[in-house]
Amino acid sequence: MINLRIDDTPVQAEPGQTILVAARGVGIRIPTLCQVDALSPVGACRLCLVEIRNWNGRLVPACATPAQEGLDVVAHSEKLTILRRTILELLFAERNHICAFCVSSGHCELQDLATELGMDHVTFPYRFPFLSVDATHPKFGLDHNRCVLCGRCVRACSEVEGAYTWGFSGRGVATLVEADLGDPWGASKTCTACGKCVQACPVGAMFEKGKATAEQVKRPEILAEVTERRPRV
């Protein structure tokens, strides 16, 4: 067993466990967005940043950093709250997140994080990019306006479904989630219409067609349920 401290609480972790999993084991909640159980960690959103006191205060993503012997981790501090809130503000400013009529309003991880971290306004200027809605698929829709580029859909599609339909195109702020090589979703030849990407999506970017405002409830936990039932090889 590995012994470390998180927020001055002595914690034991199994070899290979991340700081995030170790923290959850003792009931310490660390905010996450791109992380979802059953998918490989990528440390993309940076909301789970924690400070390692005995690494000169270095900031690392808790979801992607293995627990190590003797680590002294700060998971909650004023500085970390400001950093996490700033990341959230940047996410909100980057695209067009309008909760008022969003299908996921009330069931949205981004909205919940804003409440949890006390983000009551955005201090950065909004970019208001002109982005499209792909409603070509008979069952599902993709609204790029609401996408936070967490990549959960991309990983769910490749790691759990094995279809490899979704990928990223572009760079930086212009990055888009795309089916196949830029085809409309409805024209994708690889998509199995399983809907795992929709369930994995933490916001209203991917949705089931026919769901009206505030009606879209996601079940990202099905990814872990599916993988746990699979025979181990």
Place this chain on the structure above:
Amino acid sequence: MREIKVPVTRIEGHGLITVELNRAGKVSKARFHVTEGRGFERFCQGRTLWEMPAITARTCGICPVSHLLCSAKAGDAILAVRPPRAADKLRRLMNLGQYVQSHALSFFHLSSPDLLLGWDSDPAKRNVFGLAATNPQLALDGIRLRAYGQEIIAALGERRVHPAWAVPGGVHAPFTSEARDRLAAKLPEAMRIATDALALYEQGMTDWGEEIASFGDFPSLFMSLVGENGAWEHHDGRIRLVDAERKIVADNLDPARYLEYIGEAVEGWSYLKFPYFQERGYPDGVYRVGPLARLNCCDHIGTPLADAAVARFRATADGKAVTSSFHYHWARLIEIVAALERVKIYFDDPEILSPRVRAEAGINEREGVGVHEAPRGTLFHHYGVDEGGVIEKVNLIVSTGHNNLAMNHTVTQIAHHYLDGQKITEGLLNRMEGGIRAYDPCLSCSVHAVGQMPLKVVLLGSDGNVLDEKVRTA
């Protein structure tokens, strides 16, 4: 030339009246300007059909329900489905709650200070607070009645303002017996307040003779939806137009084909478009919508108290149309009574508790029109979508827009009657505002259209024919 500007208050939104005087100081013309611009028809493009009820509901905080329901109806047309009967009844129930709360707000909070405290009374006290000081029971009654209407909306849609509850194909969730029983227990008090207010208005009318004669008393057409057998209708039905004699000018018109009989003109001095009845041309095709029009158009209401009130209402015009816009107030009070009587009918109907409230379907039509009677009048939502259900075009014709020409007639009439060019009195200014307020206009709704104007200028001849038109590109 001198110009008098009168900002209009105690309405929803921002407006301005200008009166132009000639060299002799007499009124040459008066205009009601709507000075705000929104942009709903543009920014809804690219959104999905299923979001439209919630987006368009945001046009207004007073009657979000009207946009919500009308948008859901346009959605029904695009899905090509008929909502289950229970869903239709629940939508109607919510709209009746909307009528009660919106009409109560208009009469008690916004207009009763003018009627009861006097047109020439101190403007600092001529408001709902002044009313509460002199007639606390009435002010309290008004607040209670409005709250009751909002409670109906909240019981169905989980919130009073902007409930995202009506959806294409039906409604989001069924009604519960607990909510129905709770609301039914409070219904008698609401009815008592509504009938008291109606009696108060009918007694007070003798004092307002001059205002009744000058607040937009002119012959015009009236337009509304009517139900089967010409019954009063607020959510479905066909379009009827009657003239000042209450003769039917057009009947049984398909609301979905509104473009064939309603034209919209644009004037450079207002952000609000000017709809007119095409057959009569612009501006002769002026028509009024809303409570006054609904009562003039329908043959009967179908509930005893409201029908008795309508009989008294019509008796003042010898069975012809009631043409004074002042009596919008009266019509509004009668409609509150009618709405509460209908609410009782729905509460007694076990079908409103049915769990089957939504017809599911995909995109089956590329275009759909929803029509609905908002508290302020007939409301049209017209959407075009692509194969996937993404909105490509939107046209909204909003109740206040229909009344635009009539409101201009009204301010002109008031200016002619009360302004002699010698002295501008507070009473005159307030009567001009009051003339507009009688329509209970909702300017925030009315100017949902693209804000940069004029994008299209149409030159119309006196017979309504287009002589020339120019389109300005952005």
